[in-house]
Amino acid sequence: MPKKYGQPCPVAKTLELIGDRWTLLVVRDLLPGTRRFQDLIESLPGIAPNMLSDRLKLMEEHALITRRFYSEHPPRAEYELTAKGKELGIVVGALAAWGSRHVYRRARLVHRSCGHPVKLGYYCADCDERVRGAEVGLEPDGAAAGRCLARPGSARVTGADRPGSRARRG
Secondary structure (H helix, E strand, O other): OOOOOOOOOOOHHHHHHHOOOHHHHHHHHHHHOOEEHHHHHHOOOOOOHHHHHHHHHHHHOOOOOEEEEEEEOOEEEEEEEEEEHOHHHHHHHHHHHHHHHHHOOOOOOOOOOOOOEEOOOOEEEEOEEEEHHHOOOOOOOOOOOOOOOOOOOOOOHHHHHOOOOOOHHH
């Protein structure tokens, strides 16, 4: 059963869905393309078949993956990330980049064409500019004001920052 944080925050809500053990590793292994159940069992040493089955069912319920049967007797399926699931590739990449810098230094993210290291970062599609981490914040959408911060050091949403507030900014 997924952990519930009970916080009105996109980080907490996302972790309720993908924060369980093995889920992001399943995403990692599906990023290159369609895989069969047995392929996933082999690529995830230590996962029990019932645990993998549970993760795949949850991911399918939340439209992160699709399942297609390729055999009816016995029933056998293959799994593929949906467009929504493929968006988690950037999350897996960010974890890989951070991990290769701070935890597991025997691997790194590289550009396959040239072999040079790649960096992940923020980008504003409207301004067509790269954005420094210190300039990124999380603001409420409509009335759903939460206490969640996108990253440590981000400014907390205050009355002056809420839509419709008359407080002056200084």
